[in-house]
Amino acid sequence: MMKTERRYDIDWLRVIAIGLLLIYHIAIVFQPWAMFIGFIRSDEFLEGLWKPMTMLNVWRIPLLFYVSGMGLYFAMRKRNWKQLLLERTKRILLPFVFGFIAITTLHMYIFQTYYDMPLGYYPHVGHLWFLGNIFAYVLLLLPLFFYLKKNENGRFKNGLSKFMGNPVGPLSISIFFVLEALLVKPQLFALYAETWHGFFIGFLAFFFGFLFVYSGKTFWQTVLKWRWLYIGLAAVLFGIRYFNYATEAPGYLTAIESNCWIFGVFGLGYKYLNKPSKILSYLSQAAYPVYIIHMFVLYAGAMFILPLEIPILLKFVGIVAFTGLACYLIYEFIIKRIGFLKPLFGLKWKSNKAKKLMKMYHLKIKDSSN
Incomplete structure (x- = not known):
């Protein structure tokens, strides 16, 4: 078996992306349209809170798909295809099925209780759609990925490595994301959950995430060197989207902006986060279970805190604190300790x-x- 370098920055980015997901979902509670997508809604709104969220929501989920593709590359270095498929079945499919049956039903139960609706058992994919997509990508791409693994010293990898050596290399893959946006024509670019747009954009990000790591250190050296160029381009495109299109620009522009943010984040992560720490060791283990449970915890926090007669900003802070603390307690004293x-x-x-x-x-x- 080949010994592989541990990439702490990729672990950190996964943790950070899931942390942003929690904040993002809590922010939805304070938007006037929250109930349309099945969230408990505050009677008072913090619409200004959505302004920074419109910058995050075009790249936070694609980033997770990129990171998942990268993670598969590292997992393949130690396993044959049978071992990998078994490991991914245990790690992804089992929590997905369990969550579908037992976890997503909890936040729907809280939703029904909060709005005095008839109580009923309602299994659904919910926020776990992401896991279903990832497992599908593994099944679809495994033969190609193992073929590439067998030819790691071939011309394709060498050519790919050279191509990633200039700033245009990573950016050029945005062509595929632009084509996806033009062909699928999503109603909203950030509407990923249980949509074909979400499936295809996730497929592309997962595939290219694998290829970026497969290409070697050249990709990382490029995003490190040109990180501010990517962030600058993303900021310009966000400004165009925000001021010219009221945050909903044509999909082809948003696709490019999304990748620019992500490449900039990869560069920053590679520079500042690629080092071990006890905090990272703990958080990287906790992040996945917290992702699975956070929705029903968030809904429980909303149910208790929203009726309180306190300023709306305190309600937001209270739900953030409740969700973070309750997720920690459930993970630390239940999930982690019960075999x-x-x-x-x-x-x-x-x-x-x-x-x-x-x-x-x-x-x-x-x-x-x-």
């Missing part, structure tokens, strides 16, 4: 530390018997 729950939330049954201790124990027994 059979771990795989249902994407965690390994045994920790790596436990495996190492077990291995040391067996070695000691073997030595003592000799």
